[in-house]
Structures are given as C-alpha cells and as structure tokens.
Amino acid sequence: MNSGPAHTSPLGFSAPMYHTVLSLGSNLGDSEALVAWVVANARQLGSVKTVSSMYSTPPWGGVEQPDFRNVTMAVESEYTPRQWLLWGSNLEARAMRTREVRWGPRTLDVDVIASWLLADDGGPLDVFSDDPDLLLPHPRAHERAFVLTPWLEIEPHARLHGRPIDELLAETRADERAAIRLIGPVPDVDPDQPPVCAE
Ligand SMILES: Nc1ncnc2c1ncn2[C@@H]1O[C@H](COP(=O)(O)OP(=O)(O)OP(=O)(O)O)[C@@H](O)[C@H]1O
Numbered sequence: 001m002n003s004g005p006a007h008t009s010p011l012g013f014s015a016p017m018y019h020t021v022l023s024l025g026s027n028l029g030d031s032e033a034l035v036a037w038v039v040a041n042a043r044q045l046g047s048v049k050t051v052s053s054m055y056s057t058p059p060w061g062g063v064e065q066p067d068f069r070n071v072t073m074a075v076e077s078e079y080t081p082r083q084w085l086l087w088g089s090n091l092e093a094r095a096m097r098t099r100e101v102r103w104g105p106r107t108l109d110v111d112v113i114a115s116w117l118l119a120d121d122g123g124p125l126d127v128f129s130d131d132p133d134l135l136l137p138h139p140r141a142h143e144r145a146f147v148l149t150p151w152l153e154i155e156p157h158a159r160l161h162g163r164p165i166d167e168l169l170a171e172t173r174a175d176e177r178a179a180i181r182l183i184g185p186v187p188d189v190d191p192d193q194p195p196v197c198a199e
C-alpha cells in the first residue's frame with residue numbers, strides 16, 4: 001500500500017513530493033497586494049500548506065529604503081525547488097521587478113528558503129544545492145528576522161542548517177526584531193490580476 005506522500009499518476013508513475021518554504025517580500029508599489037497576489041497564485045495551484053500573517057519589517061542589508069511587507073509560505077507539491085524558483089521569477093517579472101541595487105527596493109521578491117523531499121519511507125530529506133542560481137538552503141535566511149519571524153509563526157519546530165529557527169531568530173539583530181510589526185492575515189486577491197500600475 002502506498003501511504004506515503006508521493007502522488008501516483010493515472011499511468012502508475014509515482015512523482016516525489018517536496019515541502020518547500022518560500023519568502024515573499026515587497027517595498028515598492030502596492031506591497032500588500034503584490035505579496036497577497038503571489039499567495040493567491042500558489043493557492044490556485046493547490047499547493048499551499050500554510051501561510052504566515054503579513055508583517056511590516058525594517059529593511060535588512062544596510063540600504064536606506066522603505067519598510068517591507070513580508071510573508072513566509074510553506075508549499076507542498078510535485079514542484080521541485082527549481083520549479084518554484086522559476087515560478088517566482090515569472091511572478092517577479094509580471095510585477096515589473098527590476099534589479100538595480102543589491103538588497104535595494106523592489107516590487108516583488110520570491111526567495112526559496114529551504115526544501116525537503118518527502119520520502120515514502122523515513123523522514124523528510126533536506127535538499128541541498130550549491131548551484132549559484134539556486135543555493136539551498138538560502139545562504140542568508142538564517143540571519144534575516146524578516147524570514148524567520150513569519151516562518152516561526154507557521155512552523156515553530158522548523159530547523160535550518162541543523163538548528164531550530166527560534167534559536168536562529170534570537171541571534172538576529174535585536175533592533176531589527178523589535179521593529180517587526182504584525183499587520184494581519186494575507187488578504188484574498190484575484191490571482192489573475194497582477195496589482196501593478198502600467199506606466
Ligand atoms: N534560494 C534562492 N532563492 C532565490 N534566488 C536564489 C536562490 N539561490 C540563488 N538565487 C539566485 O539569486 C539571484 C539574485 O536573486 P535576487 O535578485 O532575488 O537577490 P536578492 O533578493 O537581492 O538577494 P538575496 O539573494 O540575498 O535574497 C537570482 O539570479 C537567483 O537565481
């Protein structure tokens with residue numbers, strides 16, 4: 001009997017399932033609507049396991065810019081982490097995302113934080129990648145309160161680099177942590193209408 005998480009297709013193939021954690025951020029345009037639009041698109045795929053509340057977070061990385069809106073979302077599907085990266089890049093492009101300053105302002109950012117292969121037998125297996133186009137786990141997530149705070153809300157027992165994320169969060173800058181503000185649930189928006197001003 002196949003009681004594991006792999007999906008058996010009508011042809012009898014069994015596709016592996018991945019549990020993947022995505023960080024969504026925006027600080028240009030209608031940031032709340034943009035982040036909510038990403039969540040709505042993932043819901044349309046039927047892949048969303050849990051979504052954090054929406055948070056207002058101070059900019060991380062030393063560039064002076066407006067506060068961000070951030071959400072962390074756990075998805076579970078046959079999509080590999082690389083497919084999630086491509087999916088996110090496509091939404092970033094539709095949100096007119098540009099890359100001008102490293103760690104600078106943006107309409108939309110979709111980062112893949114970590115992923116686990118849900119094996120049929122035994123526990124989840126960490127996915128590692130040293131490909132510069134997809135580093136896994138994300139090399140800077142453990143020092144970002146804007147990722148860890150929402151992630152802790154939805155997966156309080158999650159671990160990154162072998163360490164509980166609440167411990168990692170406690171080691172982030174106290175002033176950054178203190179300035180994070182809970183806004184509320186992610187609003188429902190139309191996945192087919194990117195909230196972008198045409199210019
Ligand atoms: N885990 C990952 N998630 C998202 N992008 C990644 C990841 N690993 C590598 N990349 C690559 O990073 C490149 C730059 O991404 P991006 O412009 O979003 O970076 P950033 O958000 O400014 O900074 P950071 O990578 O520190 O979050 C992209 O080309 C992407 O392929």
Ligand SMILES: Nc1nc2c(c(=O)[nH]1)N=C(CO)CN2
Nearest residue numbers: 025057058059060068103146
């Ligand atoms: N608070 C916060 N700071 C950031 C964010 C973000 O999403 N939230 N994204 C960045 C781009 O890499 C740089 N700094």
